[in-house]
Amino acid sequence: MGPGPSRGGCLLRWLGLKICRRSTLVFALLWFGTWVFLNGLVFVHRTILSDYCTDDKSKRILQRVCEEYREGALTGDLCEDLCVSGQVEYKRCLYYENGKKVIEARWRGTPVVLKSKLENFSSYESLGLLEYQDPAEELSPLDVVFYATLEIRNSLGLDMGGNASLPPLWGQRMRERGRPYSRAELASLWSLLQQEEYVFLRVLQDLSRHVAKVLGSCGHFYAVEYLSAGHAWDQNIFSLEEVSAGPWTARDMVHRIALSFLDMAWRFDNDFSHRLHLCDIKPENFAIRKDLTVVAIDVDMAFFEPKMRDILEQNCTNDDDCNFFDCVSKCDVKTNKCSSKRRNSNLQVICQKIFRPWFSPTLLGAKAGLPLQVDLQRAVQECAETPWGEDEERPQALQKRLLHLLTRLLHQGTSSERGGADGEGVHSHTALNF
Template sequence: MLIIRWIRRHRICKIFLLLLFVILTANVYYFIHHSMCSVESSKKLLEDLCNLYRKREVLGNLCQAICENSLIRFDTCTNYKHGKKVLFVECDACEPPASVKAVLKTKSDLLNRDKLDISKPNDILSTQTFLNLSNRIMRDSVLSEFGIDTSFIEDVLSELWFGRIEDYIKESGLPYPDASWVAVQSIWSLFRQDEYAFMKLHQAYTFVPKIYGTCGPIYITEYTPSGSELETSFLHRPGSSWNQRASIAISILNLIKTFNTGLHQPLEICDVKGDNFGIGDYGRVVLLDADTVFFRDKFEKDILNDQCRKHTDCDFFDCRGLCNTTTGKCIQRRVNNNLQSVCQDVFLGILPHFFAGLLHSPPSDFKLELIEILEKCAYPSNNKADIVRVPATDETFRKLHTLLSKSIR
């Protein structure tokens, strides 16, 4: 009898393990399938976009270049992340007369893209009312999402697009009410993508990639090599230029200072890694992925979890939180900071690849002092075993900036 029970338990255990293996395999396949891109799916994306354009369901300053003149041509695609589709294109319309490499992005499902929930106009009078109301909705949305007051801007719709919305309406070939509807919905489908909205509102800043234009919910930006591509060129090559890497690190530090004090609110970067920084013209550092950057008010109000049982429940990627286990609620603020995350994940390199980051292999006469400062920056509490929940200090910032400047020869 005992043997029979043991055999039954053994079979049940085997069946359970088999089911677990099948579930894990299916999840891995699903993740790979939905995160990898293909030439076919990328071309299908452009084909679907152009079908919408030909039916005049989307508008934008680059629709004609993509769909009619072949001035923007597919080159390669990269892995999709968090639903965002990213293609590299050759663009003759971005910086004419030159042909440049550019990046085409969208986080929107073309057929189920975000649409502004508002009544469609049917005559000239209702169209003007529609445009005025759309402007007001957009102005309120910019204020609530980004804390930016646009009351001094008469035409917020055009500010978030390229050129005057009235010009697109006239040139669309559609009746005035229909053209206004398509234009507003095209702008709204862009604005509902956090990265586009953030970059468009901050085009005056050098840390933001230049946006060349849009078509429906798709936008095209300048191409800048990401951290992973820089790694293969010189960042991790033996004998790579310390001066170049130290200069990039100084630029990143200056960028952190801008995020802390140079905008209308402090900006929290919650996904810190080399891939999310690029190098633009004249060596300027740009922020490539703005999907996980938030102004502090929005971060503390909307992004942080409310309920918690442990500290990690209050984390959002690299933005660390604290759980008040007595009340079961997250403390509504970030407890580390941008400098700490950058030192740990970009400059130093996280375990087990300790000191294999951007600032690897420093000059020997600066090495010991630099390691000491970087460790203090990345691990302010001197504990490498736990998740860091302490901010790096302003004094550490000054010491690191000064030492890097001295090390450049």
């Protein structure tokens, strides 16, 4: 009988120890879960809520711009209307992330978009010359052209030994300026030249109709034309009713927009001294004007050939390591290096992401079985699956084939309209159901 209580006591101690361990484990898990939850809240606050697009914060940012304008720190052709006469009317914040600010406004009644890569003017590097230059001395227009050209070449990744320079119209206006540039003008220009998207738009707007136009600037903020942007959730991609001022039916509009995409792809490949690569092709990054011209409105991920090669030529173990968004190359497993030559093209990605869903049988409905529509679907599919590679003849032949088919469909639609076949108007979400 003696050992019985001893064994019972041991059992109780063992159970107590086990319960204690379980309680400790539960407490530790509860503490860890609470720690993860609280840190998650902090992360959400810092990364999401702090970058939340609010009207109050946007207005405060513009107020700071105006304060610095009144202090003489910055200037621009937009400043007087923004800060003095009230000709710039704030509408809403469109986008705010990591300091990049995009604001919708009306400038003298015209819709515009105000943009800046960084929120504050002081966040941009100052022009080094201003720190060492005698305040009494001023740079001549030719000096400004020289330094601006160097900065633009650096921003676009162009060869310094080439003949690239400021675009003709922009450079001419800067050279013909009758007076030297003030420190505020130089500081403002320098902040703009540090924004790759501004440089792209400003340089290319004199050379291409397929980029958004820069209308003015104030300090580090610049205004571009407000256009009807695309939407991934809309089967039409663009809100056709917003550009229905022309004499076109919905069928005509779809084909004209597709033809403009083809024209843009061809011109970005051939119109400049270097091929221009678009590495983020999606509906939201394009817009259309009232004449149905397709316009690239977000070119943060656009690169000329020299810079594209530098980006692609990275270390790799397989082809997946050589994908830079929509721009892809091939991995050389012998050297573990990605090829600097892009395998796909702007047109191929447009066919994949824009044309293939756009001209799918599901959206075309009963018209999908018509011979021209079938030929177009096949051409789009072949375009989407054909890499650019070393042989450029086949992709170019596909481009001509798409151009031919879309032109025939456009003429066919125009002829049927003249013959009174149908009198369809422009209706949201139904433009492709013809």
